[in-house]
Amino acid sequence: MFTTVIRAKSFIRFLEEKYELCSGLAKSKQLFQSPCELYVVQKCHGVCAGKESIESYNLRFNEMIVCEWNIFGEDLVILDTGRHADEKSFVLIESGFCKALGFLTNHNAIPSIAELEKFITISRDLRIKPYD
Numbered sequence: 001m002f003t004t005v006i007r008a009k010s011f012i013r014f015l016e017e018k019y020e021l022c023s024g025l026a027k028s029k030q031l032f033q034s035p036c037e038l039y040v041v042q043k044c045h046g047v048c049a050g051k052e053s054i055e056s057y058n059l060r061f062n063e064m065i066v067c068e069w070n071i072f073g074e075d076l077v078i079l080d081t082g083r084h085a086d087e088k089s090f091v092l093i094e095s096g097f098c099k100a101l102g103f104l105t106n107h108n109a110i111p112s113i114a115e116l117e118k119f120i121t122i123s124r125d126l127r128i129k130p131y132d
Contacts, residue, residue: 019064024048
């Protein structure tokens with residue numbers, strides 16, 4: 001989705017300002033330490049300073065999730081390059097969650113979501129493994 005860390009951080013900042021979310025909560029593990037920079041310029045309601053309830057803040061946060069992340073409300077497949085030239089990788093998103101990762105050879109026609117099931121390998125070993 002983002003090609004650089006700077007773009008990802010810019011998008012987070014955009015969402016914080018659009019929904020008047022606290023910029024300090026993402027950086028701090030403890031509430032009410034001190035007001036964030038957005039509170040100072042009156043773009044945060046003050047959950048960071050104890051001026052807003054957590055319930056009220058969570059309502060706005062959930063509104064942001066519903067409005068901004070609705071792409072994951074639909075089932076979809078994300079295709080990308082594979083481990084080598086004659087392969088494609090895929091990510092299967094179902095009901096908003098990553099259901100599976102897998103690989104297709106470039107010789108396979110891109111199947112329907114239901115047909116992708118036969119290309120999924122279930123692994124009980126969840127450690128990250130390097131490419132061969």
